[in-house]
Amino acid sequence: MLRLLTLPKTNIERAAVILALIVILVAIIGPFVTPYDPMQISFRSKLLAPSSMHWFGTDGSGRDVLSRLLHGAQLTLSATFFVLIAGVVIGCTIGIFSAFVGGAADNALMRLADIWLGFPPLILALGFASALGASLQAAIWALVFSWWPNYARLSRMVTADILSQKFIASADALGVPLHRKVFRYVIPNAFDVLIVQVTLDISAVMLAISGLSFIGVGAQIPQPEWGAMIADGRSYVANGWWIVLAPGVAIFLTALAFNVIGDMLRRELDPTSRRR
Amino acid sequence: MAGAEPLVALEGVAKSFARRLLVQNRSFALSGIDITINRGEVVGILGESGSGKSTVANIITRLTGYDSGRYLFKGRDVATLTRKESFAFKSDVQIVFQDPYGSLNPRATVQSSVMESLLLHKRELGKAERIARAGQLLEEVGLNAAWGDRYPHEFSGGQRQRVAIARALAVEPELLVCDEPLSSLDVSIQAQILELFVRMIRERNLTIVFISHDVNVVRLLCDRVYVMNQGRIVEQGQARDVLSRPQNEYTARLLEAVY
Amino acid sequence: MTHPTLAPEEPLLKVEDATIALRVGGRTMVSGVSFAVNRREVFGVVGESGSGKTLLTRTLFGLQDDARLTAGRVTFEGRTLPLEGYGAAVRGLLGHAIGYVPQDPFSSLNPSMRIGKQITEAIYLAKGWPMGAERTREAAIALMAEVGIPEPALAFDQYPDQFSGGMRQRIVFAIALSQEPKLLVADEPTTALDAITQRRVIEMMLDRSRRHGLAVILISHNLELLRQSVGRIAVLYGGQLLNIVPAADVGTHAAHPYTEALFACIPTREKALADIRSIPGEPVGAGFGTSGCAFASRCAYAEPVCLTAPLPLNAGITSGFSACLLGRGAQ
Numbered sequence: 036m037l038r039l040l041t042l043p044k045t046n047i048e049r050a051a052v053i054l055a056l057i058v059i060l061v062a063i064i065g066p067f068v069t070p071y072d073p074m075q076i077s078f079r080s081k082l083l084a085p086s087s088m089h090w091f092g093t094d095g096s097g098r099d100v101l102s103r104l105l106h107g108a109q110l111t112l113s114a115t116f117f118v119l120i121a122g123v124v125i126g127c128t129i130g131i132f133s134a135f136v137g138g139a140a141d142n143a144l145m146r147l148a149d150i151w152l153g154f155p156p157l158i159l160a161l162g163f164a165s166a167l168g169a170s171l172q173a174a175i176w177a178l179v180f181s182w183w184p185n186y187a188r189l190s191r192m193v194t195a196d197i198l199s200q201k202f203i204a205s206a207d208a209l210g211v212p213l214h215r216k217v218f219r220y221v222i223p224n225a226f227d228v229l230i231v232q233v234t235l236d237i238s239a240v241m242l243a244i245s246g247l248s249f250i251g252v253g254a255q256i257p258q259p260e261w262g263a264m265i266a267d268g269r270s271y272v273a274n275g276w277w278i279v280l281a282p283g284v285a286i287f288l289t290a291l292a293f294n295v296i297g298d299m300l301r302r303e304l305d306p307t308s309r310r311r
Numbered sequence: 312m313a314g315a316e317p318l319v320a321l322e323g324v325a326k327s328f329a330r331r332l333l334v335q336n337r338s339f340a341l342s343g344i345d346i347t348i349n350r351g352e353v354v355g356i357l358g359e360s361g362s363g364k365s366t367v368a369n370i371i372t373r374l375t376g377y378d379s380g381r382y383l384f385k386g387r388d389v390a391t392l393t394r395k396e397s398f399a400f401k402s403d404v405q406i407v408f409q410d411p412y413g414s415l416n417p418r419a420t421v422q423s424s425v426m427e428s429l430l431l432h433k434r435e436l437g438k439a440e441r442i443a444r445a446g447q448l449l450e451e452v453g454l455n456a457a458w459g460d461r462y463p464h465e466f467s468g469g470q471r472q473r474v475a476i477a478r479a480l481a482v483e484p485e486l487l488v489c490d491e492p493l494s495s496l497d498v499s500i501q502a503q504i505l506e507l508f509v510r511m512i513r514e515r516n517l518t519i520v521f522i523s524h525d526v527n528v529v530r531l532l533c534d535r536v537y538v539m540n541q542g543r544i545v546e547q548g549q550a551r552d553v554l555s556r557p558q559n560e561y562t563a564r565l566l567e568a569v570y
Numbered sequence: 571m572t573h574p575t576l577a578p579e580e581p582l583l584k585v586e587d588a589t590i591a592l593r594v595g596g597r598t599m600v601s602g603v604s605f606a607v608n609r610r611e612v613f614g615v616v617g618e619s620g621s622g623k624t625l626l627t628r629t630l631f632g633l634q635d636d637a638r639l640t641a642g643r644v645t646f647e648g649r650t651l652p653l654e655g656y657g658a659a660v661r662g663l664l665g666h667a668i669g670y671v672p673q674d675p676f677s678s679l680n681p682s683m684r685i686g687k688q689i690t691e692a693i694y695l696a697k698g699w700p701m702g703a704e705r706t707r708e709a710a711i712a713l714m715a716e717v718g719i720p721e722p723a724l725a726f727d728q729y730p731d732q733f734s735g736g737m738r739q740r741i742v743f744a745i746a747l748s749q750e751p752k753l754l755v756a757d758e759p760t761t762a763l764d765a766i767t768q769r770r771v772i773e774m775m776l777d778r779s780r781r782h783g784l785a786v787i788l789i790s791h792n793l794e795l796l797r798q799s800v801g802r803i804a805v806l807y808g809g810q811l812l813n814i815v816p817a818a819d820v821g822t823h824a825a826h827p828y829t830e831a832l833f834a835c836i837p838t839r840e841k842a843l844a845d846i847r848s849i850p851g852e853p854v855g856a857g858f859g860t861s862g863c864a865f866a867s868r869c870a871y872a873e874p875v876c877l878t879a880p881l882p883l884n885a886g887i888t889s890g891f892s893a894c895l896l897g898r899g900a901q
Contacts, residue, residue: 200413201408201410201413201414202413202414202415202416202417204369204374204406204408204414205406205408205414205415205475205478206416207374208372208374208401208404208405208406209401209405209427209428209431209432209478209482210397210398210401210402210431210432211427211431212431219416219418219419219427220416220418223416223418223419224416224417224418359765359766360764467852469852470852497618497619497791497853498618498791498792498793498832498835498836499618499831499832499835499848499849499853499868500848500852500853501835502834502835502846502847502848502849503848503849503850505837505846505848506846506848509843524764524765525837526765527836527837527838527839527841528837530837531837531841531842531843531846532843564766565765565766567769568765568766568768568769568770569765569769569839570768570769570792570794570795570798570838
């Protein structure tokens with residue numbers, strides 16, 4: 036984490052790192068510092084423009100947009116990280132296993148991943164929504180199940196590359212047992228590639244969650260998820276532009292920040308630049 | 312050596328590689344070779360790229376299998392070794408590879424790379440003893456024990472090759488297989504590592520299989536030599552004799568070409 | 571080995587006080603290198619990795635994009651090339667007056683073009699006008715025969731991947747020679763090849779040089795190969811030119827301490843184990859500058875002065891030159 040602060044080379048990267056840290060901080064402490072209850076409906080104070088009382092205004096039901104935004108950060112980010120962590124765990128387990136066993140099982144697993152990748156996440160989300168009821172949980176599981184093949188393919192490729200290197204032959208000559216090979220040789224050497232991909236995927240997953248919420252198969256409307264907030268504010272765009280602007284800008288900036296960081300990590304952790 | 316049982320005996324060992332579309336691997340194949348390594352010998356396996364000499368290294372260290380023939384290690388057919396015996400085999404036979412940039416785990420400190428050998432094969436040692444032993448080994452191969460917490464990329468090629476040698480020696484192997492250990496090093500560093508091998512041979516009771524394309528190095532280092540060409544052994548004998556009065560036409564051509 | 575006699579005429583290539591710096595950051599990598607290559611001479615350049623030998627030659631012949639000649643004077647056939655726009659000027663000579671053979675025979679041929687076509691194309695480019703398909707084909711086949719490709723008429727219609735590394739390197743030579751250059755620059759041309767093939771390719775090149783009066787600069791890390799193949803050897807270390815020594819003198823006469831130490835590292839046909847002596851420490855990288863000798867930290871003879879004194883430059887471009895600050899190896 037400390038290393039992250041020394042990596043940025045340009046002001047844009049510095050800004051992205053600071054922004055990402057702020058977003059993560061907000062996601063952790065946001066719910067404790069909100070000026071108002073994000074779910075408190077108050078028809079007297081509905082559609083108030085941004086002011087010193089309500090910095091980001093209020094929405095169509097009189098809820099404070101800033102409070103909802105701060106709450107939403109936790110909801111959106113924790114959903115995003117859950118999708119990524121679950122996707123990485125499932126995907127990498129399958130990918131690393133596949134690379135180790137090789138042969139027909141490897142082929143079968145990778146073709147399965149290919150087929151899975153061809154399946155539109157939206158259809159999957161609709162399926163989960165009809166099975167579990169439209170909810171944030173349904174959207175999260177839909178995304179986990181459509182995301183793992185990416186990591187399975189990536190981790191299989193990286194593992195196969197690592198397994199072809201001489202230090203693995205050297206480990207074999209020494210009789211290094213399988214679990215040690217996985218945890219001491221493969222995972223540490225695959226980590227850089229994976230962390231770059233995960234960082235670049237943060238924005239994509241966040242946009243997907245917000246997108247699913249926006250079309251109604253994710254977080255449901257009173258929930259302060261950023262996508263759902265935009266969906267909710269849609270009908271007030273004419274006389275309450277701030278309702279969609281605040282979550283829209285939040286999504287945009289967060290996605291941008293994590294993308295910039297991902298590109299930065301890719302540059303800094305590039306194995307070819309580290310040799311010698 | 313007469314009467315003593317050889318350490319390694321390859322009898323008619325053959326191996327072919329599956330031919331994949333557009334990839335011709337045939338040049339690495341072996342056709343029925345016999346190799347004997349006696350205890351305390353330094354045996355050279357001389358050949359050009361594609362002669363199959365690295366395949367021999369992989370078979371002797373059991374990193375790869377073979378299609379036919381027999382491999383006797385200390386008189387035992389290795390095909391009959393149990394799991395436990397196979398693991399013990401790995402502390403008897405170690406290998407040093409050509410490329411010092413690829414043969415160490417980039418994510419392990421050099422000390423932990425050396426200690427891994429001890430952790431796996433010297434189970435009786437405690438952690439403090441392992442650390443002390445790893446330090447001794449690093450010093451023995453000419454490195455500073457205080458550098459143990461550094462990662463491979465902080466070292467030069469020659470230093471990494473020294474670490475690889477320390478890691479191989481840590482298990483106190485009876486047989487050390489060296490697969491072109493000098494080839495990717497700078498000229499002045501090659502001489503350093505050559506001197507290290509000479510010292511190791513003198514100080515430790517090591518049997519060495521030295522695989523090389525370099526006639527001059529083999530002549531200097533090895534007692535006996537096998538000359539390989541296209542997966543066959545074309546000539547064998549005392550290095551002194553073979554490399555000064557070759558009987559085989561290929562060996563003669565090779566010797567003539569060498570600068 | 572017969573050495574071409576040094577004619578009293580103007581050298582073919584004269585490099586005076588060449589300094590090479592990286593384009594990005596401007597760090598000086600090679601400094602104060604002077605040497606001359608005579609017509610018909612086979613000239614060797616030796617150095618370990620990081621010595622600057624490849625950077626020097628690639629920059630001198632306009633092939634290095636990330637470095638440039640920042641000072642010095644390069645004269646080819648009596649014509650001084652401008653320092654400003656040097657790369658473009660020298661590349662204008664490349665391909666007819668100067669031929670270049672790179673190290674890797676596997677990536678320097680177009681894999682999807684028949685080799686005959688690649689050679690005839692080079693002939694067209696060199697001549698600048700079409701000679702007629704049949705005559706060009708004959709010229710190409712003659713050239714392929716000359717570099718030792720068996721059954722050249724058959725090989726003419728084959729693709730590079732149907733040839734071994736040695737044969738491919740011969741094809742690269744044929745392309746370089748098709749332009750009838752006056753100077754051939756070969757950068758480690760045989761490093762990727764087996765010993766038997768290496769000897770054949772080097773001998774083909776020397777033979778061509780003898781018969782056609784072609785000057786050659788042969789760059790190698792292998793001092794023994796150069797000792798047996800070339801007339802004079804320039805020894806580079808840490809981006810400095812330390813020695814220019816007649817090949818016949820290596821191992822027999824006093825030379826610069828680095829040349830002697832490097833030769834002592836190499837197992838040759840004649841040496842016994844006791845004759846091999848390594849050099850302690852690690853090679854320094856290029857970019858050492860000119861104050862102090864780059865080799866001083868590893869040199870057995872080094873004295874305090876070696877670390878700080880300005881390095882002697884080969885100002886007179888003498889044929890025997892030693893940069894040793896203690897005067898070792900001076901002729």
